[in-house]
Amino acid sequence: MRPDDRKYLKSHEWAKPDGDVTVVGISDYAVSHLSDLVFLDLPAVGTEVTADETFGEIESVKAVSDLYAPVSGEVVEINEDLPDNLDRLGEDPFGAAWMIKVKTTAESANLMTAADYEKHLEAEGD
Amino acid sequence: MPIRETSLRSLHESSGAKMVPFAGWNMPVQYRGILHEVQTVRSAAGLFDLGHMGRVRVRGPEAEAFLQRLQTNDASAIQPGRIRYAMILNDRGTIEDDILVYREEAGADFFVVINAGNADKDLAIMREVAADFDATVTDQTDELGMFAIQGPKSEAIAQRVVDADLSELRYYAWTATAAGGTPVEVSRTGYTGEDGFEVYCPQAETPRLWAAFLEAGQQEGIEPIGLGARDTLRLEAGMALYGHEIHDRLQPLEAGLEWAVKYTHDFRGREALESIKSAGGSGKRLVGLKTTSRRIPREGYGVAAPDGSAIGEICSGAASPTLETNIATAYVTDAHAEPGTEVAFVVRDKHEPATICSLPFYKRPR
Secondary structure: OOOOOOOEEEOOOOEEEHHHHHHHEHHHHHHHHHOOOEEEEEOOOOOHHHEOOOEEEEEEOOEEEEEEEEEEEEEEEEOOOOOOHHHHHHHHHOOOOOEEEEEEEEEEOOEEEEHHHHHHHHHHOO | OOEEEEEEEEEEEHHOOOOEOOOOOOEEEEOOOOHHHHHHHHHEEEEEEEEOOOOOOOOEOHHHHHHHEEEEEOHHHHHEEEEEEEEEOOOOEEEEEEEEEEEEOOOOOOOEEHHHEEEEEEEEHHHHOOOOOEEEEEEEOEEEEEEEOOOHHHHHHOOOOOOOOOOHOOOEEEEEEEOOOOOEEEOOOOOOOOOEEEEEEEEHHHHHHHHHHHHHOOHHHOOEEHHHHHHHHHHHEEEEEEOEEEEOOOOOOOOOHHHHHOOOOOOOOOOHHHHHOOOOOOEEEEEEEEOOOOOOOOOOOOEEOOOEEEEEEEEEEEEEEEOOOEEEEEEEEEOOOOOOOEEEEEEEEEEEEEEOOOOOOHHHHH
16 A cells, blocks of 8 residues: 555545645656656756646656646755656665655645545546 | 557567557557667567568559559569558648558559558558559458567568578568468568568467467567657657658658659659659758757747747657667757757746757668
8 A cells, every 4th residue: 555644646646744844745656657757857846736737747658747746835846867767666666766845735635545546546547 | 449459469468568559459559668769679679460461462564654653762663572651642742651652572462551540540541542453452451460570680680580592582572481381471660770671470370470470489588568669769769750850741851751752653642752852952951960958849849049039849859768868759840950060948938958960860780
């Protein structure tokens, strides 16, 4: 079962609370479906992100995909060497491959628990 | 319309293929991964299911005259047992499909392979044109299976399965032979830029022959290859994909395909094409692009000059594992089409630097 210390969006981003900051990344499911990753575009520190709107993009050999913010707030930290080390996403998508940390002012209404995310993935058919 | 299946579908699924719809057919897009599959074909060999492509037999006393009217190349110059690349144009001189035209070894009948996505359209055009000739057009897509083996180890592997001496089969030649007791036709053609063969067989025998090729190539490491890798391979080899580098609003001159046009016979679209030519062409042409950006130039992205002005559009793009860089094709204005010209491709408002280069990107070592 995927980590239940965090919540998930249908679009496979995860949001883990850490004091007044939320750590954001993408799930192993997203990574395995992307395959052959070539590029990751993260916002600069200081950028305001809005829940359910895009905060960056990830590109695989096949396509460019938007990344959706699970929370609103100011980006206070980004995982700077992740774009140069994309294989970390395959190795540790819930840990070392975190993407951004946001000083949270609001949360998406669409966040689900780990259990509901699992059900969502089953429904997706994989 | 329900999706069509090739006779290899269950074999693909048991090999772990990810299946996707393509041109109305359920096709394998990848097995172990696009980049891995490209490298397998370039270093050893891969097998490609081509069941989706259209296969048409042309017969009759005026088969050649019909083909002269239908397509741009000179059918009268195709020797028995040989094959030529050609296009079917419309009366505006633009491209309805790119095709291969085969003359049988016995000399009288022809075989034509057409793109899956254009099969219905092409067959309608062929029947319309054939009405004026003593020639018959027979759609053999259902009765024949088709697959390809491509890669430097292709001949060694195929020879273990096929009776004919493949060392005698020249590039763009074909022959009727047998494999494991089944009559097959084999051509030395392909869509990857590697040596290889395309095999045409009775549909019911396709799974058995596919398995025989996979078995025969075990020691070389042959693998089944999906459409994703097929697209990257043909792009590296500078080969057009209908709907991208060629379509019905583009003509052979700007597409760099005038070499497949012979003005010695009266083909559909000849007059329009000659007008375009004498008027000086369209002012744009097909070029290659290379970029050191990690981003991939994709179909539909704009191409810009260093001053930011729009000069063209990307047709296809891919990460090239063979060249270890990202590549693309694009139509750009003639002024910017010289190899070495610095340009940019536009990704979501960002301009990524790229350089114009000639096609193909890759030529196999000989």
